[in-house]
Amino acid sequence: MSEARKDGAAPASNRWRRFGEWDARPLRQDLFAAENPEAGFSVFRSPHDPAPSLTIEDGRVSVMDGKAAGDFDIIDAFIAAHHIDPEMAPVAMAMDPGAIARMLVDINVPRQDLEALARGLTPARLAEVVGRLSALEITFAYAKMRQRQSPGNQAHVTNAKDDPLQLAADSATAVALGFDEIETTMRVASNGWANALACTVGAAVGRGGVLFQCSIEEAEELQIGLAGLASYAETVSVYGTERAFIDGDDTPWSKALLTAAYASRGIKARCTSGAASELLMGFHEKRSLLYLEARCLCLQRAMGVQGTQNGGIDGAPLTASMAGGVRELMAENLIAVWLGLECASGNDTRTSESEIRVGAKITPYLLAGSDLICSGFGSIKKYDNSFNPSLFNGEEIEDYLVLQRDFQADGGLTPVDEDQVLGVRMRAVEALADVMDELGLAKVGRDRLLSVVFASGSQETESFTAGEVTPISAQIKARGITAVDVVRALARRGYEPEAENLLLMLRQRLSGDYLQTSSIVRDGRVMSAINDPNTYRGPQTGYRMSAPRWDAVQGIRNVLTRERVLAAEDIKDAAEVDWLVARGTAGRGTDPNEVVIGVSPGFARQLHRTTAGHRLEDVAEALVGGIAEGGGTARLVRMLHTADTSFLGLAAARLSGSGYGIGIQAKGTTVLHQADRMPHLNIELFSNAPLASLDHYRALGRNAARYTHGEAPEPVVVPTQGEALGARFHVRVALLYAIETALTDPAADPVELDYRPDAGGANV
Amino acid sequence: MSDDPADDLSLYPVSEKAPERVRTPTGKPLSALTLEAVLSGEIGPEDVAITPEALLLQARIARAAGRATLAENFERAADLVRVPQELILDTYELLRPGRARDAQQLLDRATLLRRDYGAARVAALIEEAADVYTRRGLFVKRY
Structure with a gap:
């Protein structure tokens, strides 16, 4: 902006670009009109609308909404002759329109009573009364006043x-x-x-x-x-x-x-x-x-x-x-x-x-x-x-x-x-x-x-x-x-x-x-x-x-039941894979460049794929490979006392010789943690597992190793385009996570895992 | 039918509660409308039409339900059942703006409907129209 002023040229666009984006939305194809009663553009009330009124003489309408019978147009004439109930009209027209409006939303006033009143009200009065109701009140009154009980289409x-x-x-x-x-x-x-x-x-x-x-x-x-x-x-x-x-x-x-x-x-x-x-x-x-x-x-x-x-x-x-x-x-x-x-x-x-x-x-x-x-x-x-x-x-x-x-x-x-x-x-x-x-x-x-x-x-x-x-x-x-x-x-x-x-x-x-x-x-x-x-x-x-x-009504297509979700996931009965073999209780490491990867209870046992669709074998390989690239040593430990990402990460960090650890759930949510931190104050977090690629996992492993060397690497950011990930994934996430939480045992010790990448492809 | 509106309401729906009260224009009961009867030709298009009696019954039900104007419409409809289709359509056309030359043409039609078909309520509607059309100048030719 200031540069444009200096050289005197017009700025390329002197405009917040969001307006341009708004211009491109379908909404902007709609036209919006200003109020203009003279041109017929008035919604609830025009200065040219008549004031409600009614006079009945000898059982016939002589004046309605400010107009004498001799001036009635064809619509007035028909309404006066066939709509207005001469017995109800004096009662209904004498009532306070605000009181009638309140009756419309009052559950204690029966629909039939209001219908009887309406037979004595002129068009201008009917419009005046409903005009006093908010959109919410109109909706409510409609629910009460509509005619047949069962809705249709x-x-x-x-x-x-x-x-x-x-x-x-x-x-x-x-x-x-x-x-x-x-x-x-x-x-x-x-x-x-x-x-x-x-x-x-x-x-x-x-x-x-x-x-x-x-x-x-x-x-x-x-x-x-x-x-x-x-x-x-x-x-x-x-x-x-x-x-x-x-x-x-x-x-x-x-x-x-x-x-x-x-x-x-x-x-x-x-x-x-x-x-x-x-x-x-x-x-x-x-x-x-x-x-x-x-x-x-x-x-x-x-x-x-x-x-x-x-x-x-x-x-x-x-x-x-x-x-x-x-x-x-x-x-x-x-x-x-x-x-x-x-x-x-x-x-x-x-x-x-x-x-x-x-x-x-x-x-x-x-x-x-x-x-x-x-x-x-x-x-x-x-x-x-x-x-x-x-x-x-x-x-x-x-x-x-x-x-x-x-x-x-x-x-x-x-x-x-x-x-x-x-x-x-x-x-x-x-x-x-x-x-x-x-x-x-x-x-x-x-x-x-x-x-x-x-x-x-x-x-x-x-x-x-x-x-x-x-x-x-x-x-x-x-x-x-x-x-x-x-x-x-x-x-x-x-x-x-x-x-x-x-x-x-x-x-x-x-x-x-x-x-x-x-x-x-x-x-x-x-x-x-x-x-x-x-x-x-x-x-x-x-x-x-x-x-x-x-x-x-509930029977829309593709409703997920637990059985359907689990059938579509790569879920096995609890069994050890040959690329990740348990061998006793895990202890604390001493290697100053060690990064412990703390995996969740069901990781590569019952559950074998992240919500992004990556095989856990490939994810483990990316993390371990990244740690090696960053100059660290990876060690895998299975946590049994928790399935929560933060606690997986913190527990891993506390077992790690460097104090740095990675926690990962089977569904792919991953955290980089440090032993002295509060559980939920992590270093880096992949909370949107469905968006995390193998490269992201590799980069996180690399960063973890670099922290052990006292470096301050640029955090790995998993980009989001604003996808409604909750709508897309949470039904699956909730059911998968429940499998993991069911496997936890607060008293269980962490298990040392022997990582054998060369066992290859055996987790079928 | 008594004068108690509740009794009229209890007849609805007529096809379930009082099927014996309606017949085809040819005098057959509702139960005669079977697939076999259609296939054998016993039932033809002339049997599938509402009668003035059924409309007047529905008018009583509507009035008992507090719907007087609907009842009046059913009563006018009862008037029209026996009026030939062409005459109804011609009368509808005549009531459109600018079709009748003058009020008399409408009044003549009202007289005809009352005299030949006993359609007193429809005739009254047309006479009312003649009066308002005169006052509002609706006898101007439009095309």
């Missing part, structure tokens, strides 16, 4: 080719992973019918009972549902401003009719709304995200839909760009469940390139639980997601499974093993190929099936292209093929369990049971907010995983 199943075989295989995989709902959509709109057929067949493989939807234009979606090739719908979008609603080509009345139409066909439906959709559509009226969302949610309850897909959705990345935005997404989900709506709680759009932000985003939902934690978890790879990448994707499923295990929280997914997945994938593509053949839609070669079964994504498949699918899709629609035809085709081709699974879903349609709030189908039974209501009232209440469920 929804998968996106799509691919970049609209390949029906892959859709079937991936649907079956999603079912095996435990998803309660599957949602598909297309790259090419005209492929909708083929997508629906493929997912219907795939979702029938395995446990069955999974609800399925095909996201497409409203009229087409209703037709597909009517044919039984979809069991729920989620695309009934609503918006918080009139202009955005109209640009969305709907009104609350058209959407209310559509909602009733779905129910009239026995199809479960939920609306979609989320923060910042109005901002993206250009009509935000300068209102805060939360206030507009409160309007959307009151409207949804007013329309009589059972639930909502809510929490940003397509607007989630924009919302997350604002300060407090992620808290807002949680707050709007809380309003949804407070209004008694099923909540498919967003977490379906990648809100960040930072994996840390992604993991943090999902955590409150994992802890609180949700009817459907993700309203679309990308069960396929990011590039195959025709909705756009989800918050979590095929690449990250195992991360999610581990988060469930970490927090002992049920995120709705179940670990799968390799054979199981291959089995269901094969079954799904075979079933679909046979169904397509039986229905005269297509004949599929074996090579295509196999290419799909093993593929992680569509970039690896030799299967249908989007263009090939279109005529098949057109045929399904034109010929009026229904789920009943699919049941028949499955049964005729020998897929009876799948035929029964699909028939079960059709039978459920007759009773309408899964039209009720928060319904899913598990083990052939409908579970909803009515027969599985959230009963959380504090510790030991509400949802807890059953013992079998917790077992299943």
Whole structure:
């Protein structure tokens, strides 16, 4: 810096280089927006938000949130007519909003009481109340207020080719992973019918009972549902401003009719709304995200839909760009469940390139639980997601499974093993190929099936292209093929369990049971907010995983048991190797350049390899060779009274003629010690054994010898790049070290060892 | 069904607790939906549809559970069961902004649904829309 000033030239970089490193992190691809209410960028509160108010005259709302009935826009009008409960409203609106906020987090106030109050609150008041809660309080209130007790999850199943075989295989995989709902959509709109057929067949493989939807234009979606090739719908979008609603080509009345139409066909439906959709559509009226969302949610309850897909959705990345935005997404989900709506709680759009932000985003939902934690978890790879990448994707499923295990929280997914997945994938593509053949839609070669079964994504498949699918899709629609035809085709081709699974879903349609709030189908039974209501009232209440469920959640791949660790290590029954032979009690040496190497009880007896993978024979050779190079004499002694590195080293030093000694554990942790020191005040230490090379051991031996000559050598530093060594090794370390500690005998004397390097290779 | 809401709640899930209360549109019991019946052609697509009676039962259950607006939706749905698909879709289209020329077109549709299908609750919804659309000027053509 000073030099740059002297010669007048600009410094090469007048900047702390850490900023450059931060610039290169994925996080810095995210955009962050400043608060600006005039431009629609306000999260919880805009100066243009109305103050909460309500006047009821003759049983009708005459003023709501500062607006007279004559000025109501289409959203106000519908909310005033169908959401506001004129009996509850005077009571609820007269209450102190702070008191209501406290009731939301009070375990002594039942959920039902709060739901009743919500029916008398205006959008502005609902937003005001949840705005008083911290992120933690929102999470807690959500856990208490959410509707169905058992949490669930929804998968996106799509691919970049609209390949029906892959859709079937991936649907079956999603079912095996435990998803309660599957949602598909297309790259090419005209492929909708083929997508629906493929997912219907795939979702029938395995446990069955999974609800399925095909996201497409409203009229087409209703037709597909009517044919039984979809069991729920989620695309009934609503918006918080009139202009955005109209640009969305709907009104609350058209959407209310559509909602009733779905129910009239026995199809479960939920609306979609989320923060910042109005901002993206250009009509935000300068209102805060939360206030507009409160309007959307009151409207949804007013329309009589059972639930909502809510929490940003397509607007989630924009919302997350604002300060407090992620808290807002949680707050709007809380309003949804407070209004008694099923909540498919967003977490379906990648809100960040930072994996840390992604993991943090999902955590409150994992802890609180949700009817459907993700309203679309990308069960396929990011590039195959025709909705756009989800918050979590095929690449990250195992991360999610581990988060469930970490927090002992049920995120709705179940670990799968390799054979199981291959089995269901094969079954799904075979079933679909046979169904397509039986229905005269297509004949599929074996090579295509196999290419799909093993593929992680569509970039690896030799299967249908989007263009090939279109005529098949057109045929399904034109010929009026229904789920009943699919049941028949499955049964005729020998897929009876799948035929029964699909028939079960059709039978459920007759009773309408899964039209009720928060319904899913598990083990052939409908579970909803009515027969599985959230009963959380504090510790030991509400949802807890059953013992079998917790077992299943724990069953991630490659869990190390003691037996597995020990089987993978080079462990022998206690036996002497021929390169290290015991010969009586060890005494104190007299050679002034002697370095005693004190080895641990199991060293080259039960244990034969360090955690870095070096054979102990090679490690001993490196230490002994290094001592010789430094002008010292090595002597090996086995300690039996301790397995601790410091005490091994100190005990060795006290036996050494020079007062210098090396202590080494079988796992490779090594210390250089001196006889007069305190046990834990060593000279040099290799604490990160997994990183220590043979050269490091040799250098340590050399240093030890040089100390005996009164030199002060440069300490050996084992470089670390910040690896999470504890995560990578400590399970093994703990189990290996336990073997050594079990061998110790506090009263045992050290044993002199005869080192015979020429015995060579006999420690097999 | 009594007037005690608890009695209605005890019927849920209907397929387990009161399967005898629902039938297919063709009058068959739930238990008739077997794989054999599908294979023999005894059961066809026309059998796999919800009835107004089942929807009204679910409406009672929803109301008993304190979900009045959901119940009203089920009641509107019961109205729509017998309305042909094309007419539903056409009515949906008519309710979209800028599709109807004027309020009268919506009122005519409400009258038709009430008269031909007894869909009084859906008709009321459309009449309410006609009123608000008039006030908000939603009869402007959009394309």
